Amino acid sequence: MSTETLPATTGPGRLAGRSTLVTGATSGIGEAVARAFAREGASVTLVGRRAELGERIAEEITAAGGRAHFIAADLTVRAEREAAVSGAVTAFGGLDILINNAAAFGAGPTESVTEDEFDRVVSLNYKATYFVTQAALPHLLRRRGGKIVNVGSIGTIKSWAGTSVYNSSKAALDNLTQTWAHEFGPQGLNVNVVSPAMVDAPMSLPVRAHVDVETQILPTIPAGRIATVDDVVAATLFLASAEADYLHGVRMPIDGGLTA
Secondary structure, eight states: OOOGGSSSSSSOOTTTEEEEESSSTTTTTHHHHHHHHHTTTEEEEEEEEOOOHHHHHHEEEEEETEEEEEEEOOOTHHHHHHHHHOOOOOOHTTEEEEEEOOOOOOOOOOOOOOOOHHHHHHIIIOOOOHHHHHHHHHHHHHSTTTTEEEEEOOTSSOTTTTOOHHHHHHHHHHHHHHHHHHHHHGTOOOOEEEOOOOOOSSGGEEEEESSIIIIIIIIGGGGSSOOOHHHHHHHHHHHHHHGGOOOOOOOEETTTTTTT
16 A cells, blocks of 8 residues: 555554654655654654755645644755754754655766766765764754664665665665664664665666666566565654664665565
Protein backbone atom coordinates (compact mmCIF):
# COMPACT_ATOMS: atom_id res chain seq x y z
CA MET A 1 0.00 0.00 0.00
CA SER A 2 1.34 3.39 -0.95
CA THR A 3 1.87 5.97 1.77
CA GLU A 4 -0.28 8.26 -0.37
CA THR A 5 -3.29 5.96 0.21
CA LEU A 6 -2.92 5.41 3.94
CA PRO A 7 -5.60 7.02 6.12
CA ALA A 8 -4.92 10.56 7.28
CA THR A 9 -5.18 9.56 10.94
CA THR A 10 -3.97 6.37 12.62
CA GLY A 11 -4.85 6.90 16.27
CA PRO A 12 -2.28 8.23 18.72
CA GLY A 13 0.54 6.86 16.57
CA ARG A 14 3.95 5.44 17.34
CA LEU A 15 5.55 8.89 17.25
CA ALA A 16 2.92 10.87 19.12
CA GLY A 17 4.38 14.01 20.67
CA ARG A 18 7.75 13.60 18.95
CA SER A 19 9.33 16.53 17.10
CA THR A 20 11.06 15.41 13.90
CA LEU A 21 13.37 17.12 11.41
CA VAL A 22 13.54 15.56 7.93
CA THR A 23 16.13 16.84 5.45
CA GLY A 24 15.63 16.53 1.71
CA ALA A 25 11.88 16.44 2.34
CA THR A 26 10.47 17.93 -0.88
CA SER A 27 10.34 14.68 -2.89
CA GLY A 28 11.01 10.96 -2.88
CA ILE A 29 12.01 9.26 0.35
CA GLY A 30 12.14 12.46 2.40
CA GLU A 31 8.65 13.54 1.43
CA ALA A 32 7.24 10.08 2.10
CA VAL A 33 8.96 9.91 5.49
CA ALA A 34 7.58 13.32 6.47
CA ARG A 35 4.03 12.35 5.52
CA ALA A 36 4.22 8.97 7.27
CA PHE A 37 5.76 10.37 10.45
CA ALA A 38 3.02 13.01 10.64
CA ARG A 39 0.40 10.27 10.34
CA GLU A 40 2.09 8.51 13.24
CA GLY A 41 1.67 11.59 15.42
CA ALA A 42 5.01 13.36 14.98
CA SER A 43 5.32 17.10 14.52
CA VAL A 44 7.43 17.36 11.38
CA THR A 45 9.80 20.06 10.16
CA LEU A 46 10.52 19.54 6.48
CA VAL A 47 13.76 20.99 5.10
CA GLY A 48 14.64 21.37 1.44
CA ARG A 49 15.72 23.80 -1.26
CA ARG A 50 12.46 23.92 -3.22
CA ALA A 51 10.27 26.29 -1.24
CA GLU A 52 7.11 25.98 -3.32
CA LEU A 53 7.10 22.17 -3.08
CA GLY A 54 8.00 22.16 0.60
CA GLU A 55 5.28 24.63 1.53
CA ARG A 56 2.69 22.63 -0.41
CA ILE A 57 3.63 19.35 1.27
CA ALA A 58 3.53 20.95 4.73
CA GLU A 59 0.12 22.45 3.97
CA GLU A 60 -1.21 19.07 2.80
CA ILE A 61 0.04 17.37 5.96
CA THR A 62 -1.62 20.04 8.08
CA ALA A 63 -4.88 19.78 6.12
CA ALA A 64 -4.89 16.03 6.79
CA GLY A 65 -4.73 16.66 10.53
CA GLY A 66 -0.97 16.52 11.06
CA ARG A 67 1.51 19.09 12.31
CA ALA A 68 4.10 20.25 9.80
CA HIS A 69 6.38 23.19 9.15
CA PHE A 70 8.66 23.85 6.17
CA ILE A 71 12.03 25.58 6.19
CA ALA A 72 13.80 26.39 2.92
CA ALA A 73 17.53 25.78 3.31
CA ASP A 74 20.68 24.88 1.40
CA LEU A 75 22.33 22.53 3.87
CA THR A 76 25.75 23.03 2.33
CA VAL A 77 25.65 26.56 3.80
CA ARG A 78 26.51 26.70 7.50
CA ALA A 79 24.13 29.49 8.46
CA GLU A 80 21.22 27.83 6.66
CA ARG A 81 21.66 24.40 8.22
CA GLU A 82 21.96 25.97 11.68
CA ALA A 83 18.82 28.01 10.99
CA ALA A 84 16.99 24.85 9.90
CA VAL A 85 17.75 23.11 13.19
CA SER A 86 16.91 26.11 15.33
CA GLY A 87 13.72 26.63 13.31
CA ALA A 88 12.60 23.06 13.99
CA VAL A 89 13.26 23.48 17.71
CA THR A 90 11.36 26.77 17.80
CA ALA A 91 8.42 25.45 15.78
CA PHE A 92 7.67 22.48 18.01
CA GLY A 93 9.45 23.16 21.29
CA GLY A 94 12.39 20.80 20.93
CA LEU A 95 13.76 17.99 18.78
CA ASP A 96 13.42 14.23 19.28
CA ILE A 97 14.17 12.70 15.87
CA LEU A 98 16.55 13.64 13.05
CA ILE A 99 16.25 12.00 9.64
CA ASN A 100 19.38 12.77 7.58
CA ASN A 101 18.00 12.13 4.11
CA ALA A 102 19.21 15.03 1.91
CA ALA A 103 21.56 13.77 -0.78
CA ALA A 104 23.03 14.46 -4.20
CA PHE A 105 23.74 11.74 -6.75
CA GLY A 106 26.78 11.62 -8.98
CA ALA A 107 27.98 8.91 -11.34
CA GLY A 108 30.77 8.41 -13.82
CA PRO A 109 34.18 6.80 -14.14
CA THR A 110 36.74 8.01 -11.64
CA GLU A 111 38.99 9.50 -14.30
CA SER A 112 36.23 11.85 -15.46
CA VAL A 113 35.06 13.15 -12.07
CA THR A 114 35.79 16.85 -11.64
CA GLU A 115 36.65 18.46 -8.33
CA ASP A 116 33.48 20.55 -8.55
CA GLU A 117 31.37 17.40 -9.00
CA PHE A 118 33.17 15.71 -6.12
CA ASP A 119 32.55 18.71 -3.85
CA ARG A 120 28.88 18.92 -4.88
CA VAL A 121 28.17 15.34 -3.81
CA VAL A 122 30.39 15.15 -0.74
CA SER A 123 29.33 18.56 0.60
CA LEU A 124 25.70 17.47 0.84
CA ASN A 125 25.92 13.73 1.44
CA TYR A 126 28.67 13.79 4.06
CA LYS A 127 29.61 17.26 5.29
CA ALA A 128 26.06 18.61 5.59
CA THR A 129 24.90 15.48 7.39
CA TYR A 130 27.78 15.77 9.82
CA PHE A 131 27.15 19.39 10.71
CA VAL A 132 23.34 19.22 10.72
CA THR A 133 23.76 16.45 13.26
CA GLN A 134 26.27 18.49 15.24
CA ALA A 135 23.79 21.39 15.42
CA ALA A 136 20.95 19.06 16.42
CA LEU A 137 22.83 17.11 19.10
CA PRO A 138 22.27 19.43 22.09
CA HIS A 139 18.53 19.31 21.44
CA LEU A 140 18.38 15.56 20.79
CA LEU A 141 20.40 14.74 23.90
CA ARG A 142 18.16 16.96 25.99
CA ARG A 143 15.23 14.69 25.14
CA ARG A 144 16.00 11.22 26.50
CA GLY A 145 15.20 8.60 23.88
CA GLY A 146 16.18 10.67 20.83
CA LYS A 147 16.73 9.04 17.44
CA ILE A 148 18.92 9.70 14.43
CA VAL A 149 18.29 7.76 11.24
CA ASN A 150 20.77 8.31 8.42
CA VAL A 151 19.70 7.40 4.89
CA GLY A 152 22.64 5.63 3.31
CA SER A 153 22.94 3.29 0.35
CA ILE A 154 23.37 -0.39 -0.40
CA GLY A 155 26.28 0.81 -2.55
CA THR A 156 28.41 0.86 0.59
CA ILE A 157 28.02 -2.92 0.82
CA LYS A 158 27.91 -3.87 -2.85
CA SER A 159 29.41 -1.37 -5.25
CA TRP A 160 29.40 -0.88 -9.00
CA ALA A 161 31.76 0.78 -11.44
CA GLY A 162 31.12 4.47 -11.94
CA THR A 163 29.76 5.17 -8.45
CA SER A 164 32.97 6.03 -6.63
CA VAL A 165 32.01 9.48 -5.35
CA TYR A 166 28.41 8.75 -4.38
CA ASN A 167 29.10 5.41 -2.73
CA SER A 168 32.14 6.63 -0.82
CA SER A 169 30.16 9.61 0.47
CA LYS A 170 27.46 7.22 1.69
CA ALA A 171 30.09 4.91 3.19
CA ALA A 172 31.06 7.83 5.40
CA LEU A 173 27.52 7.73 6.83
CA ASP A 174 27.93 4.06 7.76
CA ASN A 175 31.05 4.90 9.74
CA LEU A 176 29.47 7.98 11.31
CA THR A 177 26.49 5.85 12.36
CA GLN A 178 28.72 3.37 14.18
CA THR A 179 30.90 6.07 15.72
CA TRP A 180 27.94 8.12 16.87
CA ALA A 181 26.31 5.00 18.33
CA HIS A 182 29.33 4.68 20.64
CA GLU A 183 29.50 8.40 21.38
CA PHE A 184 25.83 9.03 22.07
CA GLY A 185 24.24 5.68 22.87
CA PRO A 186 25.29 5.90 26.53
CA GLN A 187 23.42 9.23 26.65
CA GLY A 188 20.19 7.68 25.41
CA LEU A 189 20.41 8.58 21.71
CA ASN A 190 19.95 5.82 19.11
CA VAL A 191 21.81 6.25 15.81
CA ASN A 192 21.15 3.85 12.92
CA VAL A 193 21.23 3.84 9.12
CA VAL A 194 18.93 2.49 6.42
CA SER A 195 20.69 1.36 3.24
CA PRO A 196 18.35 1.23 0.24
CA ALA A 197 19.20 -0.35 -3.08
CA MET A 198 17.61 1.19 -6.16
CA VAL A 199 14.37 2.90 -5.17
CA ASP A 200 11.48 3.87 -7.41
CA ALA A 201 12.03 7.56 -6.65
CA PRO A 202 13.32 10.64 -8.50
CA MET A 203 16.96 10.14 -7.47
CA SER A 204 17.14 6.82 -9.32
CA LEU A 205 16.05 8.31 -12.65
CA PRO A 206 19.58 9.13 -13.92
CA VAL A 207 20.63 5.51 -13.33
CA ARG A 208 17.47 4.01 -14.77
CA ALA A 209 17.97 6.06 -17.91
CA HIS A 210 21.14 4.07 -18.63
CA VAL A 211 20.29 0.68 -17.13
CA ASP A 212 17.66 -1.84 -18.20
CA VAL A 213 16.00 -2.61 -14.87
CA GLU A 214 14.14 -5.67 -16.18
CA THR A 215 17.19 -7.45 -17.56
CA GLN A 216 20.09 -6.06 -15.53
CA ILE A 217 18.70 -5.32 -12.08
CA LEU A 218 15.70 -7.51 -11.30
CA PRO A 219 17.47 -10.85 -11.91
CA THR A 220 19.89 -9.96 -9.08
CA ILE A 221 17.13 -9.22 -6.54
CA PRO A 222 15.44 -12.21 -4.84
CA ALA A 223 12.32 -10.10 -4.15
CA GLY A 224 11.91 -9.65 -7.91
CA ARG A 225 11.37 -5.89 -7.80
CA ILE A 226 13.16 -2.68 -6.93
CA ALA A 227 12.38 -0.94 -3.65
CA THR A 228 9.51 1.48 -3.19
CA VAL A 229 9.65 4.55 -0.99
CA ASP A 230 7.22 2.70 1.31
CA ASP A 231 9.86 0.01 1.91
CA VAL A 232 12.32 2.66 3.05
CA VAL A 233 9.70 4.54 5.08
CA ALA A 234 8.73 1.39 6.99
CA ALA A 235 12.32 0.74 8.06
CA THR A 236 12.91 4.40 8.92
CA LEU A 237 9.73 4.57 10.97
CA PHE A 238 10.73 1.45 12.89
CA LEU A 239 14.21 2.79 13.69
CA ALA A 240 12.73 6.12 14.82
CA SER A 241 10.22 4.46 17.14
CA ALA A 242 10.51 3.08 20.66
CA GLU A 243 10.43 -0.40 19.13
CA ALA A 244 14.07 0.10 18.11
CA ASP A 245 15.33 1.36 21.48
CA TYR A 246 17.91 -1.45 21.74
CA LEU A 247 19.33 -0.91 18.25
CA HIS A 248 22.53 1.13 18.09
CA GLY A 249 24.81 1.48 15.07
CA VAL A 250 22.71 -0.85 12.92
CA ARG A 251 22.94 -0.78 9.14
CA MET A 252 19.62 -2.02 7.72
CA PRO A 253 19.75 -3.09 4.05
CA ILE A 254 16.57 -2.31 2.12
CA ASP A 255 17.55 -4.35 -0.91
CA GLY A 256 15.10 -7.20 -1.46
CA GLY A 257 17.88 -9.69 -0.77
CA LEU A 258 20.39 -8.27 -3.25
CA THR A 259 23.27 -8.62 -0.81
CA ALA A 260 22.13 -11.94 0.69
